[in-house]
Amino acid sequence: MTISPQAQALLDRDAKAVAGIEKLRFFPIAIEKGKGSWLTEVGGRKLLDLSSTWTACGLGHGHPKIIEAMVRAAQSPAGAGGLSAVHPDSVGFAEDLLAFTPGEGERRVYFGHSGTDANDVVFRAARQATGKKRIVTFKLGYHGGLGVAMKVSDVHIAAGAEADPDLFLATYPNPFRPHVAGDDPIAASVAASIAEIDRELAKGDVCCLMAEPILSDGGMIIPPKGFLTALQATCRKHGVLLAVDEVKMGLGRAGVMHAFQLDGIVPDIVTFGKLIGGGLPLSAAVAPAWVIDGPAASALLTTAGNPICTAVGRQVMRTLVEEDIPQRSARAGKRFVSGLKELMKDSPVIGDVRAEGLAIGLELVTDKESNTPDRALATKVVYRAFELGAVVHYVGGNVLEITPPLIINDEEIDLAVDILGKAIADAAAGKVSDEAVAPYAGW
Template sequence: MSTLYQRDEAVIAGIEKLRFFPLEVRSGLGSTLVSTDGRELLDLSATWTASGLGHGHPAVVEAVSRAIRSAPGAGGLSAVHPDSVGLAEDLLALVPGVGERRVYLGHAGSDANDVALRACRHATGRRTVIAFEHSYHGGVGVAMGVSGVHVDAGVRPDPDAVFLPYPNPYRPDDGDVRADVARCLELAEQHLAGGTIACVIVEPILSDGGLIVPPDGFLAKLHALCRRHDVPMICDEVKMGLGRPGTLHAFEHDGVVPDIVTFGKVLGGGLPLSAAVGPAEMLDHPPAAALLTTAGNPVSTAAGRAVLATIVGDDLPQRAAKVGALLAQGLHALNDEHIGDVRGRGLAIGLELIDPGTGERNPQLAAEVVYRAWQLGAVVYYVGGNVLEITPPLVITEAEAGRAVEIIGAAIADAVAGRVNSEEVARYAGW
């Protein structure tokens, strides 16, 4: 263990660590990270998608440099400035919706979801939230209490949360994913009909729960139920939205227009920034109910405007669709019996590792594979226990995608052959 890692263990709180291997980085450019010993690593996580434009993107560098030189204060709490207002206007122009709408600006997807949930409760006068098993919506407040991943880990669920099963085409509970969809929608209908539901919050792709892509039409059917019962739907696009799935918004795949859409991660280009876009009657009241002193600050909002302009101007959704298809094709071509499934949309790809004899999940193999991939020169993490979450920067090249396939293939082969020190891997618990 290096001196830097020892220093980290001595001073940084463990409650904010999620470690899979002893990763130390000193710089980055594009899809490449540089470790403290000068080793170059292919970034296949983009810091859980937060560095969606890669590292050191010139548009973000220029915007942040301009903003920091003469920043007018440190937030939008009691003042307005051009980039906070401009970012809100940009989002309203890019997010479909009807009627008068507002934008909440925050620091992370966690607070954006928390505010959206509380706003729905206040506006409807109801408290029950429908969420999904193994979902992730944040690490604070109400958002944490309706996150299935946290509940799975032992966090006390929100007392007014109802969790529905998220349809998983690869592992259908009833052996038929169509039956699972029907069962989920029937449960949703029962709860919605009771008149107690404040909102439904859903991820178009269940990310931290195993990068599960639901069957086509599922989101549309759920949205139709919400409309029928006049219950707002919150679509959590924090991790899977803004170009990554091959479309600007992940919810576009099913042709829905959610009542509230939340953003984070990639929106800030690596800086803390989030947003919730929704009806004015929900996000305007009660006044001063969601106060963060540095929310909407000039530096983060300048970065956000640069990120949105780049995603649209460089047509990164189309690029994600093209390079993502090549990456998925390469992973399929590995044809390894330990790969149970390759799924995803665009540059959001899940690779599920299994025991080939039983078809069961293989979390130990996943832990060893991501560790070995790091040794071989790539950063990739696992979610859902046994699924490699492959979410590289949206600027990854075709050549880099090819290298990613080679490293992942070699990492699987080495882990299966016993070339990974399991005792060393056990020091990094991951999820």
């Protein structure tokens, strides 16, 4: 594939101007605009979006209701934040989110710019409120790229980041790769994980346990049914706050409004990001008032709660309900997975296809006997898919993370399956060179 001169010129400018510290690149993409489930490169080539910008654009690009809310708020904005003044959409966003999020007792809403700061504030607030220091998260987990949130994210720690000194990383059960053998290795793995966590919480010094309902960046790992239920019971047994990070997998993505509903639980704390802002920087945490209502001025972001982002956040919640997005996601996911499993039957390198709604993971392996993860193949598959006209990324080293806009239609799903099938076959056949992918290492 030849990159258009216009796209190459923009990529060259990016290389000279934008810091590499914030780049995670899988192929040479330069985007000019987007609409629905499609992106348009500089130069005019169209690409089917199977990432939704890591789920942030989950309602698609240019959703008319989101545009309307954004423009209306921008025409006469009530200042630029909710730090030292209130306005109707900052208060309304918090009220809407409290009604939208299952929970009990008196609760409050923190709003920020990204899932990172929402999670970071939760960890700091839990330590302050409980007087306890230790935090439990999971191996292969991700909760943010700055502060405490980064220091408790194993994805960063494994890459060399400093770990929080009071962190315990628990084992997340993976049905495709159980970590305990036996007649029923999946059940045994769940039991072992819960026992491990029970031992840590019994020490009495844990302020908070945070879990992802689907371990996305660690490899799109969908836990066995009952794991989150057992996890909540263990936290309650020891009086430990259970926080669920819904930043990436929540808000209809998993075929239910909140991904924790897959296991029928109601966490103490829930964090939101990405899709809640409809593509704009907005995040939130819903937590018990005794945890997050103070001390005053201990989590300051000048433009957090700004009228444009909060107006969009309110519209996102309305749209999720009015357009029955969770049900649409569940139905679309079934069609997508059916197509991918047909590919799996004839492919020697597709080890597993797993999904809840439109949170889909396709695991690439060297062969189906050993199920050895094939990172090199994943790198080449996402590159080849880009050449063929689709945007998809990999996570966990060897798993395609397929998270298209939740408004994707049947024709687009079928096209996506065709492109992914060809990309996998071509990459496995050696049609993507090491030299082509060398500048785009991804994770």
